[in-house]
Amino acid sequence: MTDANPPAPSRIALKGVRKSFGPKHVLRGVDLDVAKGESMVIIGGSGTGKSVTLKCVLGIIEPDAGEILINGARATARNREALLSRFGMLFQGGALFDSMLVWENVAFRMRHGAHRRPRAEAREIAIEKLRRVGLTPETADLFPAELSGGMQKRVGLARAIATDPEIIFFDEPTTGLDPIMAGVINELIRELVTEIGATAMTITHDMTSVRAIADRVAMIHEGEIRWQGAVGELDATEDPYVSQFIHGRAEGPIAAIR
Numbered sequence: 561m562t563d564a565n566p567p568a569p570s571r572i573a574l575k576g577v578r579k580s581f582g583p584k585h586v587l588r589g590v591d592l593d594v595a596k597g598e599s600m601v602i603i604g605g606s607g608t609g610k611s612v613t614l615k616c617v618l619g620i621i622e623p624d625a626g627e628i629l630i631n632g633a634r635a636t637a638r639n640r641e642a643l644l645s646r647f648g649m650l651f652q653g654g655a656l657f658d659s660m661l662v663w664e665n666v667a668f669r670m671r672h673g674a675h676r677r678p679r680a681e682a683r684e685i686a687i688e689k690l691r692r693v694g695l696t697p698e699t700a701d702l703f704p705a706e707l708s709g710g711m712q713k714r715v716g717l718a719r720a721i722a723t724d725p726e727i728i729f730f731d732e733p734t735t736g737l738d739p740i741m742a743g744v745i746n747e748l749i750r751e752l753v754t755e756i757g758a759t760a761m762t763i764t765h766d767m768t769s770v771r772a773i774a775d776r777v778a779m780i781h782e783g784e785i786r787w788q789g790a791v792g793e794l795d796a797t798e799d800p801y802v803s804q805f806i807h808g809r810a811e812g813p814i815a816a817i818r
């Protein structure tokens with residue numbers, strides 16, 4: 561008998577992903593599924609392999625073993641460009657191009673690649689996206705260096721959503737922001753992800769981000785997913801690693817020296 565309502569295929573699936581650098585076994589078999597429309601946040605201490613995991617999904621690092629499926633299709637070097645063009649990405653430092661105006665940064669993907677749009681149209685969409693993240697049209701014609709860190713982060717967000725991507729990645733979205741601005745950015749991320757209906761994958765060690773952004777949380781430790789569950793289950797879990805991490809305790813199974 562066939563299932564009348566088979567579960568939707570994962571948007572992002574990692575199966576047994578391994579990656580070592582010399583003798584250092586960073587990822588030791590990471591298994592992770594992110595469903596369509598879900599916001600998954602990956603937590604873990606410094607140096608546990610969160611960035612390496614993200615870079616594997618983005619194709620920046622080639623895993624030694626295992627596979628990564630995007631919409632059920634294996635991500636390979638050959639189809640990577642096509643896949644990447646459907647992703648949005650907010651980089652840790654904002655990663656804006658200093659020599660380009662704000663709107664040109666936001667419109668970058670609309671001006672390059674397969675789905676290129678005319679300049680005026682791209683600018684109009686960029687201004688609309690800037691407005692959506694709380695920036696005025698006047699901001700469009702400034703250079704990134706003329707903006708505060710919080711505004712630069714908003715520009716990065718506007719760029720990440722510029723092409724209405726199916727999947728958005730957030731790399732430490734609140735790094736370098738004061739707690740209030742971090743809260744504002746977290747809320748904005750949550751709103752945007754819900755509004756676009758995007759699947760989101762975030763890496764962070766900021767617990768405020770986790771609580772604001774996540775539907776599900778996965779904790780990586782010693783190269784494996786140590787725990788995963790709904791964000792609401794975080795506080796109730798008896799896993800000593802998760803508990804130590806979310807309460808920021810020096811004492812516990814996670815060694816403080818790394």
Ligand SMILES: Nc1ncnc2c1ncn2[C@@H]1O[C@H](COP(=O)(O)OP(=O)(O)OP(=O)(O)O)[C@@H](O)[C@H]1O
Binds near residue numbers: 604609
């Ligand atoms: N290209 C590389 N070459 C060698 N070692 C690397 C490389 N990239 C990462 N590593 C190592 O892999 C380990 C995991 O790094 P990763 O950047 O994924 O940590 P992280 O969990 O993102 O940490 P943080 O929260 O501090 O950014 C670290 O020990 C790091 O030194």
